[in-house]
Amino acid sequence: MKKIAVFTSGGDSPGMNACVRAVVRAAIAQQIEVFGIIRGYDGMIRQDIIPLQSPSVSNIIQRGGTILKSARSKDFMTYEGRKKAFESLQAKGIEGIVAIGGDGTFKGAQVFFEEFGIPTVGCPGTIDNDLYGTDYTIGFDTAINTALEAIDKIRDTADSHDRVFFIEVMGRDAGYIAIQSGIAGGAELVLVPETETKIEHIIHTLEQGKARNKTSEIIVVAEGDEAGDATTIAAQVKEKLPHLDIRVSVLGHIQRGGSPTARDRILASRLGIAAVQGLVEGRSNVMAGIINDELVYTSFHDTIHKAKPIKAELLQLIDILSL
Incomplete structure (x- = not known):
């Protein structure tokens, strides 16, 4: 050749x-x-x-x-x-x-x-x-580190304002970015396409956190989760728990870039x-x-x-x- x-x-x-x-x-x-x-x-x-x-x-x-x-x-x-x-x-x-x-x-x-x-x-x-x-x-390694940096920064503001953040990461068909950045970022829940997402389970987890005096929580969502994207899921949770201060952050294509x-x-x-x-x-x-x-x-x-x-x-x- x-x-x-x-x-x-x-x-x-x-x-x-x-x-x-x-x-x-x-x-x-x-x-x-x-x-x-x-x-x-x-x-x-x-x-x-x-x-x-x-x-x-x-x-x-x-x-x-x-x-x-x-x-x-x-x-x-x-x-x-x-x-x-x-x-x-x-x-x-x-x-x-x-x-x-x-x-x-x-x-x-x-x-x-x-x-x-x-x-x-x-x-x-x-x-x-x-x-x-x-x-x-x-x-992959660069992407999860980019996502992790964003999660760390969002956690700071979530803690300052006693908020629940739903953070959407890339993963149309797979939850690898969500899982690894979620574990490293200390997320309370990670929602991925490979497993069934139940809104009742999310609500139960958030209520348990409140009972343990958690004032802020992070939920990482892979964009391809079968229950919907972060905005859709957050809206369903807000409907059930209207007293929570819920925010959504979509990291998007920032995960593809960088050195x-x-x-x-x-x-x-x-x-x-x-x-x-x-x-x-x-x-x-x-x-x-x-x-x-x-x-x-x-x-x-x-x-x-x-x-x-x-x-x-x-x-x-x-x-x-x-x-």
């Missing part, structure tokens, strides 16, 4: 730049020419492909976002769009791809291989930490190098991941279709620590 390309796709996550840097430097070490595809699959279709050298990725390991940009591509969902993408790669002589993104990115890569035979090795880049085949995804933590930079670097090595070894349609601090490759099929459940132990911690 003499030429490969790297791109970032889906939602951006802190550490993507560190991963791009690792891919470029690893390719150079293997005497492989490397290209960057701007704006993911859309850039592949539009032939927005540039050569990358070592200086191209200097001074980016500490930067959030992605220098290669990210975009969703409706055209790539069609055979005609994928054919154009293949022709773009052929024109550059590109023989393999490193895709940094989530399950949607890997679904596209799998179909692309089946139709045109271009091998792809993926790196898990998403703050949600919801991909099977790795203990942690690139950006990546040391943990995310190291993880991204390890996975970027592993992805290039995987292509050199002839692997395709696999995601590089770290499980128990060991490098593993997991098929896109398993990464896409297998669930990554939250450990029951973490859910129990919330109940114990909120007493």
